Amino acid sequence: MTTVAASGPGRLTQAARRARTRGALLEAAARGLSRDGYANLVLERVAREAGYTRGALYHLFANKEDLALAVVGWVEETWFAEVGHLLADDTDPVGALVALARGHAVYCRRDVARVMMNLAVEFSGQEHPVGRAVESVGRRIVADCTRLISAGRRSGAIPPGPRPRLLAAAFLGALDGLMIHLSGQTRFDVLLAERVVRGVLGLPP
Amino acid sequence: MTTVAASGPGRLTQAARRARTRGALLEAAARGLSRDGYANLVLERVAREAGYTRGALYHLFANKEDLALAVVGWVEETWFAEVGHLLADDTDPVGALVALARGHAVYCRRDVARVMMNLAVEFSGQEHPVGRAVESVGRRIVADCTRLISAGRRSGAIPPGPRPRLLAAAFLGALDGLMIHLSGQTRFDVLLAERVVRGVLGLPP
């Protein structure tokens, strides 16, 4: 019982405390980035919302940039775990793309979903590590979608048109824009997301 | 010739000087807002890009907020002059909406187009005069589109689905997202914009 360290009710091991604090700060930072973006994000507020001070924040993260990068990584992980895995199904490309759109719509019901879109817009055209990280995630998703669209073209399920790479970017952009403007509206989000995919791909309703 | 004031080559009347300087500052600010958004916009750089100093800027505009509001007003004007007037045509609702999408795609080829999207994202959920101005423009366009969609529903040109107000917001959101992710790509932008409209409205390709 030396390593477990007297697991009383309020007693936590160092690693557990660290993980809990880090998680709270990450979550608060994600909410903050969703609301205010990177430039307007003030670390004092992030720390306070998590129940700590900036001291704790700078103990867990090197700086503001490092914190934002951690949030991006965290969002990327959860997104791929909940939605992105649908992109692995190569047997039914159109079905997978539609499922992705529907899944993304559901994912976007959380406020955290705005993080990536916010940062993508804020850093577009800039040379900033956070912007690069966001773009990297975007490129990864675009690449997966491109593969599916190409497969759909070969099988004849998707009609001819712009090349797959461009179509994938267009599809994801339109989907993102849709979800942004529909924030809070959970009644028809899935239906509209599906309509957008089919529309961009040139499929009938 | 007292009022015209010796119109030599370099000689300008006061009002003309003022208008020219104001225009240059507005244009530089619009480019700046397109690139950096509001928070990251630094007035020193805006003034320098226009060929002046911050002194001139503060002589022409009350403050940063006032400058941004002027830019929003300017973009609103040019957009309605070039694209928005298409919304007045009530005889063919679907045709008008498609024309709007195509026109918006062309309009978005300019970098200035990102201004509204940038500011909308940055101030979404905030209580800021600039954000309110942007939202006001958005509401105006949504209202016009809603009217057209309702007309299309009544005439049977648009199939049933979510209520017109929501459909209009979805359509414009998807269109904006599309144009953002397609920036620079002028080869298929119009085609894809049209596909998005038809898709969201539930029309066949």
Next chain:
DNA sequence: CCTGTAACCTACACACATGTATGTATGTGA
């Protein structure tokens, strides 16, 4: 010309947010 006014620039004061350095309490292992 010559005086007032408008356009514009330079210099300064202030606010605010980041990052760092230092201090304190709590957990960890011998």
Next chain:
DNA sequence: TCACATACATACATGTGTGTAGGTTACAGG
């Protein structure tokens, strides 16, 4: 229980950007 490391708070230094005040040049009317 003692020495040490870790989690976290407080206080300070610095940079950067906005807004303002005081000058300088160009225009306008008598």
